[in-house]
Amino acid sequence: AQSVTQLGSHVSVSEGALVLLRCNYSSSVPPYLFWYVQYPNQGLQLLLKYTSAATLVKGINGFEAEFKKSETSFHLTKPSAHMSDAAEYFCALDTGRRALTFGSGTRLQVQP
């Protein structure tokens, strides 16, 4: 069975600081991996996706993630946090069944 683990339910950074949100996965087949962002009272918005074309994936709003098979990780990073990045972030996995398996989420707080 597949699973997604997000380390840290809450992460707080200062504006301008590096953002690092951790995601580890477990899958018996090569996975597709996604990061979604959720703003209050809104739906989940896709930030980026890994579909085996390239291990370093660039997404919207300056975010990127690197697929590391040896570490079974897909951590999300952004070099410089902005106040508007405050939201909840979800890592998700698809093993080809089309049903996404989500992590429990990480709430990012950005301090001025």
Added chain:
Amino acid sequence: GAGVSQSPRYKVTKRGQDVALRCDPISGHVSLYWYRQALGQGPEFLTYFNYEAQQDKSGLPNDRFSAERPEGSISTLTIQRTEQRDSAMYRCASSLSDNEQFFGPGTRLTVL
């Protein structure tokens, strides 16, 4: 263009009542998915359709839950004889033939 829409956005019902939640996918999207998200958790897969055919209903928790998409567009998720444990955010997503899912704003269901 219009995104995925869901109605109602909020639903409060009494235990034992039936509820029907509606999802209107992005026009032309072949696949439609239902997820349930408990507070503080990531979305959990319930079921999905390709056109009008229900492809996978392995995530439906019990036989009180059912879903249909009779004309391959709008879908309804029905919960019969609601229980307090059914209280959650119910999210719908749609996609073209690939695996990028676009999410709606969700329906917040509260069972008293």
